[in-house]
Amino acid sequence: MVQEHRADPAAGPSRAAPYPVRRDAEETKAAILRAARYLLARRAHADITLKAVAERAGVSPPLILKYFGNKDALFAHVMSFETDAAALLDAPLDRLGAHMVRHVLLSQAEQGADPLLRIVFAPLHREHGDVLRANFRAQVGDRLAARLPGPDAGLRAELAVGMLLGLGVMYGIVGGRALHTTAIDDVTERYAPAVQRYVTPEDGPGAPVAST
Incomplete structure (x- = not known):
């Protein structure tokens, strides 16, 4: 140990550690x-x-x-997103939108580390930014696209990931007051359907079944 x-x-x-563990x-x-x-x-x-x-x-x-x-x-x-992508995409297609939204929020709220957000700062990192971009495309965007049924899977995957990045920026970088004072379950309920529409388009293969 x-x-x-x-x-x-x-x-x-720069804050000093308060106690030994x-x-x-x-x-x-x-x-x-x-x-x-x-x-x-x-x-x-x-x-x-x-x-x-x-x-x-x-x-x-x-x-x-x-x-x-x-x-x-x-x-x-x-600079690898392999482990992050595995956790981000670890849900059935019909619940993937909600899972991804909740995962992004919980990762920041509980661990202080967004699974995707470091890609936003790729331009700061020069040649290391090229590595970040290549890893992100292959390990997140392409991996999600490979799971999506129906047409335009690549475009839909990128749009869905873009929405997650926007949420991560507003929560973790901007520090939106309303976001931080609203329960994660409530934010997920509002935001996830928009993401899910790119994952399983209405009436498309794998689309969630409406409750009765």
């Missing part, structure tokens, strides 16, 4: 990855230091080197 400090997940990256190796690596993802969605890659990641994660910089080797190796993990 490795002893370290845990930062308040709602605090900024113990995590196992997997929990520690997950905390480091969450911190790196948080920072990548808010700063240029070149401006992110291992010290900032460590402070955000509540660990020491040498611990990051122990688990990931160096900054480039750490961010190679962060």
Whole structure:
């Protein structure tokens, strides 16, 4: 077991950890990855230091080197959307819109890390931004499109993902007051049908059956 400090997940990256805790190796690596993802969605890659990641994660910089080797190796993990896409798309088609909306909101509210939002800042990251874009298209957009029945699956997938990104920006970057003071279930109920229309067009294959 490795002893370290845990930062308040709602605090900024420079806030000191308030108390010591113990995590196992997997929990520690997950905390480091969450911190790196948080920072990548808010700063240029070149401006992110291992010290900032460590402070955000509540660990020491040498611990990051122990688990990931160096900054480039750490961010190679962060620039992949593979794991995020698996969780985002883990629902039947007729409930996928609601699942995706809820997942985006809960990830930010409970973990401080949107599964998609770091793609918005790809232009900040120069050549690393090209990697982010390529990964996002293949691992999120193309993967969703492959699940969609009916015509124009690629376009519909991109429109659905665009709606999720807009929601993530309003919740996590703009910090919309109304969004933050409204229950996630209520926001999902309002927003998910618009996303679902791209997933399963009305009267199309796989469209949800209307309740009676």
